Amino acid sequence: MAKLTSRKENYSQWYNELVNKADLAENSDVRGSMVIKPYGYSIWEKMQAALDKMFKDTGHSNAYFPLFIPKSYLSKEADHVEGFAKECAVVTHYRLRAREDGKGVEVDPEAKLEEELIVRPTSETIIWNSYRNWIQSYRDLPILLNQWANVVRWEMRTRLFLRTAEFLWQEGHTAHATKEEAVAETKQMLKVYANFAESFMAMPVLQGVKTESERFAGALDTYCIEALMQDGKALQAGTSHFLGQNFAKAFDVKYATKEGGQEYVWATSWGVSTRLMGALIMAHSDDLGLVLPPKLAPIHVVIVPIYRGEDQLEEIRKVVDPLKEALQSKGLTVKFDDRDTHKPGFKFAEYEMKGVPVRIAIGPKDLEKGTVEIARRDTLEKQFVAMDDAVDHVHGLMDKIQKNMYDRALQFRTANTHVVDTYDEFKRVINDQGGFVLAHWDGTAETEELIKQETKATIRCIPLDEETEAGSCVRTGKPSARRVVFAKAY
């Protein structure tokens, strides 16, 4: 298996090669649409399962709304149409016909839709159009729904997982009687995302609020989690939007209050997507390939036999069978790779590329000594362990690896978070070092845009933490109530 380009040499190429060589995804012939390959999809399934449970534990149910949105719906919320109408896939016809020259098929001009349909870029409009019929009184609230779906945004520059025309995601859409409840929901789901990122992805995230210019089109507030990738760029990993009454007003969704009045309903929406796969890869992986946290690894342990001839393999198998079973009984997914078509070294490299957390190698010498060789993917440490201790040792490694990956990523983030007080320093850090830059900002969109133009850094978020130290804007010197987080971002 050919080696990856190193991260140092070319980070972007390293990423593309890794996604392909670890069998995660590939580009399709359809511009900007990817194929998620079985191994990549199995990681996404683990993410889905964990998130879905968290959504249900917080009272949400799943539902499914149409893929197509009538063009006129998009226009109903003024900001929303600005944000989403521009680049989208438009269905104009509903039939093909055979060409007269017999060469394939063509669009049947007779089958033109009266109103064009948009392939959903997000579902606020179609869902709030339904909510109008579902909500009459305060008794019908809250509505706490989530949808797992594909969406399409016609991106010009695409990269596997990070930015694709079609992607998979979940979108939560909730309806509430009061502003307070909707804000609490928005924040709750941000916490769910942060918890998922940190506990499952082993990826520390900053929690914050977006500035007005980075807000979701149609939101009053967009909360986000932001992670730091190994190249010093930030990645927005999830967003939770407080939509106020914007969509309720656009779609005329009112409810009868307890007191007998009529009020517009309050809304939130929140989502994470297959972009998380990109974040997972870039947060942890190394020049040998993917490094997966045990909680999201499709295979926890691979066992590779070192042998010559069928007799030796049979001897090894006698030891492996009970070992595998014992590991499985601990809830681990174990693969015994006894293919005779590939050498151990090839297999080692393959599972390193695929990020399997633990590898066990067993050869004739191990059988003699009653040991196995156990290798950790995160640290690449190898260790001989007595066969009798192997199950407990490997089981214990799962938590250790999960924790080590988080700690390492947190250390990296800490080392790459810079408090900066002058614009020269700001530019130097952004250009030379990357990472998160904590700096004062005067709170205006103009200054934000100026800094973006001059440095390519954007405000990733206004952190939710408690620290509020006043100062003066790094660019204009005007007063600032608190530092915000800048970075170059994916």
Add this chain to the structure above:
Amino acid sequence: MAKLTSRKENYSQWYNELVNKADLAENSDVRGSMVIKPYGYSIWEKMQAALDKMFKDTGHSNAYFPLFIPKSYLSKEADHVEGFAKECAVVTHYRLRAREDGKGVEVDPEAKLEEELIVRPTSETIIWNSYRNWIQSYRDLPILLNQWANVVRWEMRTRLFLRTAEFLWQEGHTAHATKEEAVAETKQMLKVYANFAESFMAMPVLQGVKTESERFAGALDTYCIEALMQDGKALQAGTSHFLGQNFAKAFDVKYATKEGGQEYVWATSWGVSTRLMGALIMAHSDDLGLVLPPKLAPIHVVIVPIYRGEDQLEEIRKVVDPLKEALQSKGLTVKFDDRDTHKPGFKFAEYEMKGVPVRIAIGPKDLEKGTVEIARRDTLEKQFVAMDDAVDHVHGLMDKIQKNMYDRALQFRTANTHVVDTYDEFKRVINDQGGFVLAHWDGTAETEELIKQETKATIRCIPLDEETEAGSCVRTGKPSARRVVFAKAY
């Protein structure tokens, strides 16, 4: 809660009302596209989970391929384009722009795609286009993939779950080195579907092969499971296709054999969809609403308190809390409906409408006597049971209800399966009684079409069972090797 139109009065209206009143789904403003509501979706999720496990247990993995298919791909397989190009959603543009008159948005004529994209009606073409790159040698085979996805077929007449423009489904797509292996896979997946229908949906199915005219467009053989609905019409509940080398040839997918030659790859595809929801409803439900088999019920047991005043409710709660916990520890999903906004009678009707398998009612008299009232949804039987026996009794009911529902559906099918030897009898049974009709057929597409024109009955399948009794065609008198299954169908 207003009652349903009875099945006898108007079966079709009964169905539509039930789907709405049981909160399963509703029509959206987008022609032919439905909204699957949370309760309906939770049943679909149970179906998905059971099927997904069965697919994985038979060695399949999930993956994800693009929603959009380049128009030219459809034309590559001649039969396939005939079957699927006609009614499909066509994406022609990738951008909207603001209208000059300020009234909303319009399609930007500048943003016309060079080649139109089809919203997938099924994914053979896009998947086999990928397989070309994935398959070089016999070592790369078999490929055993499945995809959970939405698909779009522009149907003119739609009905919730049964026939919608957009629907959810899974589509398996496998690639094999030999014909034998592909045929075995096709048959295996038919068995998986039959097993799912019978074990989970409690719905007996006939297994058979489609006639040439009913085959999937591009298949050499289409295997199917066919179920009988309560109105005597058949419903095709799942299909498994042996595709031969058609798609391999269309997309030039060859592999190097062990012997060093080059061969085209053999293919299968197989799918079930949200149509199963329609089958589930029509196979079991009654004039009071949905009847759900316990294995697919989102709620197994509902507990309704009968009380006056908060004090009585508190006393009941003391008994319900441990009961609920004990039932949950048996793996059952339990809902305690202590809403004070609705009377018990209303709640009874609501859970009957929603098909909850078991209802427990507890009132002050029960507390005195140490009993509870347990009602079965399938038989509507009520019974007083000692509180101490309630958990075991209810737990035991799950299997009983599951089995009873299957047995009842099987009895219905047996009673509505007619062996017919003359065309007069054939027409009489099809017209007056419905059900499955076993009759001889001369094996020609002409006769099949003639019978369809004259009676609206189609050949549902040529059964896979062993019985082969020769005879003469019910329509033409020509020789027939065996009886086939006719019915009017959804």
